[in-house]
Amino acid sequence: MAAQKPVPTRTVLIIDVGTSSVKAVLFDEAGHTLRSADAPVVTQVPQPGWAEQDPVTWWKATADAVRGLAIDDSPIAIALTGSMQNVILLGREGTSLRPALLYSDARVTTAEIEALKAQLPGDFEARIGNRAEPALCLFRLDWLLNHEIDTMGKVERVLFGAKDAMIHRMTGRAVVDPTCATTTGLLNLAERHWDAAILGAIGLSPAILPDILDADALAGPLLPEPASALGLKPGIPVYVGAGDGGATAWGTESERHDRPHAYLGTTGWIAATMPYSVAKPPRDAYTLAAPVGTDVIVISPFLAAGLAIDWFANVTGRPVGALYASAEAQDANPPGALFLPYLIGERAPFSDRAVRGAFFGLDRDHAPEALAYAVLEGLAHAIRDNLDALPIRPATIALAGGVAGSLTVAHLIADVTGARVTVPSASRIVTAYGAFRIIAPIIGLMPKSVMPESVAAAEIGSATKVGGRKKKAGGKGEKRANGGDETVVEPRPERAKRAARRFAAYREAAGHARALAAALDPAL
Structure with a gap:
């Protein structure tokens, strides 16, 4: 009797086009990670305050990461996620006309922003469901219309998500998911379509904008030429996926209304999903359309999370993992x-591109280890500061992103917010997992409701790996939950008064830093 051939494993490829790297993750049908790989991406700063990346480098990093998986059998689907609120200009045949302007690009002056705001509809903020803050894509588009008119005259398509540029390269179709579309300042949030009055105010034709599709919609089949570059077979269905804010909500299961999530990657945010009627936009925090369905995600984003850790690591000449370990040692005292x-x-909970960071309370006895702890604690304070902008008081916060690799951060967030903090076993790929969860029902898969433990084995830097060694959960205030799928960190009652006192000092110090910004500006 002939031996039966093994049934091939159905796999899904998720590509996460982030600010610092492109991650490629191969999931099986239950949501277990089979393989993962990443490739770096570099941000260019042509002038102070500017931030650009070339979409060509995104594609190269995408190809490198996908080929790094050494995929044997074709996945049944591809979906993407990645950074939002970029301005990407495409010319004929999809070629990039100039480097993309990133969400962190601050080239537009206050005067230019105020001049455009005066031309916008009087109910502009009600239309977009958000405040007219400087990071909206329309202000950078207006800058390009005023400063690079020749380039804008050649534009065939404008895209707003790094992953959407890769989808266009892979399928030839220009698309955007609702979450990413909300960050542009061009979307009517209540009706979920491009707003004609706003487009008219800045002289932008709707013909060059991408199609707004739900994150679980099919963008198209993978074309032969990009398939060859990725080392895949053509024809694989490519799904729209979600901008990182939406995908992370699904990856942490915070599409549930009682479970907000905090993300600490290069940048950071805290976000909660709720009905539009509860959010009541516009509000001081961002309100984003959920990637699927009719809910919204209220998200309060800040600019420096992992960026602050990387900066301090560069200043001290120490690896990031070593800083996490040294900060952990400081936690007892x-x-x-x-x-x-x-x-x-x-960016939030206040928008001020002029304010700059600072250390307060420095002592001659403070070694780099003490300052590393202060940096992590500063991120916890930023989470609390932004949490206060949301219309919720949660009992639990799900923590995700590369900085979640230090459980010291989870403890500090629990202390300063008073909420239980859960850390998924694979926090660094939780955004990719969210993109997987979004499309799984559409392609007939039923993943487990919580990220499986086996993900940690293949993850790019496990959430419980600290300082180059495996950190076992079970320290004071820590426990494993959901069959080992996440670490749960409880607030420490003995730290409550200290946390409250220091958070009050953080807010007061922020006010002083803002007042001093002009006096400290090196350009003046």
């Missing part, structure tokens, strides 16, 4: 130094 993470200005 916390230092007094206080850190403001405003290294490139701030």
Whole structure:
């Protein structure tokens, strides 16, 4: 009797086009990670305050990451996620006309922003469901219309998500998901379509904008030429996926209304999903359309999370993992130094591109280890500061992103917010997992409701790996839950008064930093 052939494993390829790297993750049908790989992406700063990346480098990093998976059998689907609020200009045949302007690009002056705001409809903020803050794509589009008119005259398509540029390369179709579309300042949030009155105010034709499709919609089949570059077979269905804010909500299961999530990657945010009627936009925090369905995600984003850790690692000449380990050692007897993470200005809970970071309470006895702890504590304060902008008081916060690799951060967030903090076993690929969860029902898969433990084995830097060694959960205030799928960190009652006192100092220090910004500006 002939031996039966093994049934091939159905797999899904998720590509996460982030600010610092492109991650490629191969999931099986249950949501277990089979393989993962990443490739770096570099941000260019042509002038102070500017931030650009070339979509050509995104594609190269995408090809490198996907080929790094050494995929044997074709996945049944591809979906993407990645950074939002970029301005990407495409000419004929999809060629990039100039480097993309990133969400952190601050080239537009206050005067230019105010001049455009005066031309916008009087109910502009009600239309977009958000405040007219500088990071909206329309302000950078207006800058391009005013400063690079020749380039804008050649534009065939404008895209707003890094992953959408890759989808266009892979399928030839220009698309955007609702979450990413909300960040442009061009979307009517209540009706979920491009707003004609706003487009008319800045002289932008709707013909060059991408199609707004739900994150679980099919963008198209993978074309032969990009398939060859990726080492895949043509024809694989490519799904729209979601911008990182939406995908992370699904990856942490915070599409549930009682479970907000905090994300600490290069940048950071805290976000909660709720009905539009509860959010009541516009509000001081961002309100984004959920990637699927009719809910919205209220998200309060800040500019420096992992960026602050990387900066301090570069200043001290120490690896990031070593800083996490040294900060952990400080936790038993916390230092007094206080850190403001405003290294490139701030976006929320206040918008101020001029404010800059600072250490307060420095002592001659403070070694780099103490300051590393202060940097992590500063991120916890930023989470609490932004949490206060949301219309919720959660009992639990799900923590995701590369900085979640230090459980010291989870403890500090629990202390300062008073909420239980859960850390998925694979926090660094939780955004990719969210993109997987979004499309799984459409392609007939039923993943487990919580990220499986086996993900950690293949993850790019496990959430419980600290300082180059495996950190076992079970320290004071820590426990494993959901069959080992996440670490749960409880607030420490003995730290409550200290946390409240230092958070009050953080807010007061932020006010002083803002007042001093003009006096400290090196350009003046």
